[in-house]
Amino acid sequence: MSVLESSLAFVVWYLFPLYVVVSLVFAIFADADMTLLWANLVGHRPERRLKHRVVWVTGASSGIGEELAYQLAQCGARLILSSRRESELQRVKRRCLECSHLQEDDIRVLPLDLLERHSHEAITQAAIQYFGHIDVLINNGGRSQRSLFLETNLEVYSALMELNFLGTVSLTKQVLPHMTERGSGTIATVSSVVGIAGAPLATGYSASKHALQGFFNSLRTELTDYPNILVSTVCPGPVQSKIVDNAFTEALHKPVPTVGSQEHKMCTRRCVRLMLVGIVNGIQEMWIAQQPFLFFYYAWQYTPTFAWFITNKLGKKRVQNFKAGLDADSAYFSKPKAS
Numbered sequence: 410m411s412v413l414e415s416s417l418a419f420v421v422w423y424l425f426p427l428y429v430v431v432s433l434v435f436a437i438f439a440d441a442d443m444t445l446l447w448a449n450l451v452g453h454r455p456e457r458r459l460k461h462r463v464v465w466v467t468g469a470s471s472g473i474g475e476e477l478a479y480q481l482a483q484c485g486a487r488l489i490l491s492s493r494r495e496s497e498l499q500r501v502k503r504r505c506l507e508c509s510h511l512q513e514d515d516i517r518v519l520p521l522d523l524l525e526r527h528s529h530e531a532i533t534q535a536a537i538q539y540f541g542h543i544d545v546l547i548n549n550g551g552r553s554q555r556s557l558f559l560e561t562n563l564e565v566y567s568a569l570m571e572l573n574f575l576g577t578v579s580l581t582k583q584v585l586p587h588m589t590e591r592g593s594g595t596i597a598t599v600s601s602v603v604g605i606a607g608a609p610l611a612t613g614y615s616a617s618k619h620a621l622q623g624f625f626n627s628l629r630t631e632l633t634d635y636p637n638i639l640v641s642t643v644c645p646g647p648v649q650s651k652i653v654d655n656a657f658t659e660a661l662h663k664p665v666p667t668v669g670s671q672e673h674k675m676c677t678r679r680c681v682r683l684m685l686v687g688i689v690n691g692i693q694e695m696w697i698a699q700q701p702f703l704f705f706y707y708a709w710q711y712t713p714t715f716a717w718f719i720t721n722k723l724g725k726k727r728v729q730n731f732k733a734g735l736d737a738d739s740a741y742f743s744k745p746k747a748s
């Protein structure tokens with residue numbers, strides 16, 4: 410047997426099966442796409458790359474945005490924290506100061522309503538003036554939906570698009586010229602798994618996140634002359650937060666009737682850590698979810714017919730459970746309520 414033949418045999422009989430086994434084990438325990446997990450293993454560390462950077466986080470008063478604030482503070486980033494509730498932002502600021510070496514002046518609370526687009530120019534100018542520039546904008550603020558299309562008022566759809574899509578685009582429109590002028594910056598936008606696929610009870614939410622995906626994927630292609638500007642979209646699966654408590658329902662001001670357990674959802678801390686790793690490693694699209702949710706991202710990408718077969722089965726069960734009064738988010742995991 411020649412050297413070439415024996416090398417080939419070694420690759421076919423030993424290396425390839427080893428690669429398949431390692432990949433399978435990796436996939437079973439994976440909670441993000443492979444690029445992001447590799448970056449987490451061998452890539453740049455957020456602590457090094459984000460120190461002294463100016464990062465503007467929207468939706469910083471709760472959930473993912475709140476955790477972003479804490480981890481960014483621990484990385485030494487200077488922060489602009491925005492959302493509607495100033496008192497909650499002040500609470501987050503206090504905790505940031507407690508858990509980091511930042512000083513009072515390193516964190517600016519800047520109340521912002523994504524729906525009030527006329528205010529975005531002035532607020533952006535205030536943000537730029539405070540630190541002199543913005544390195545990273547994290548478009549995170551948003552709301553979800555828990556209602557069936559047939560029962561939902563059209564105004565709910567309008568509100569979802571106004572907030573999740575147009576509010577985000579409006580702020581980006583203000584911040585991006587500042588970044589193109591400087592020739593560098595990052596715009597990271599929190600989309601969702603339903604920005605890639607669909608899910609029952611979230612028709613309007615999913616549409617708003619698909620709109621964001623389409624918008625930022627297209628914007629990225631317009632910025633190829635700016636190699637130091639990163640446009641990144643983050644697609645988390647279910648993550649522990651207040652998203653269900655705050656979701657839109659059939660009518661604009663009707664609250665969600667039942668909020669279920671968060672046990673099956675990804676820990677916010679881990680999700681945010683991976684987001685920051687993705688941002689500092691220049692990853693343009695990140696999938697972050699525990700199994701079995703992550704499996705679906707790959708199924709939708711590579712085997713859509715199979716993915717839709719499973720999605721329709723699970724979707725049917727989810728709608729049935731929702732109609733029976735179960736919390737939709739944990740519908741796959743909980744038993745019907747005793748009447």
Ligand SMILES: NC(=O)c1ccc[n+]([C@@H]2O[C@H](COP(=O)([O-])OP(=O)(O)OC[C@H]3O[C@@H](n4cnc5c(N)ncnc54)[C@H](OP(=O)(O)O)[C@@H]3O)[C@@H](O)[C@H]2O)c1
Nearest residue numbers: 468470471472473492493494522523550551647648650651
């Ligand atoms: N948790 C998940 O399972 C999950 C999965 C995929 C994607 N996401 C996305 O992650 C992002 C953060 O959500 P979360 O899970 O952290 O939910 P959350 O705990 O409800 O936080 C939502 C944040 O958005 C802010 N917000 C809501 N309406 C706003 C408005 N009109 N103007 C400005 N800010 C507003 C809220 O602050 P105020 O009330 O103070 O304004 C809050 O800080 C959202 O874009 C969501 O779609 C979440």
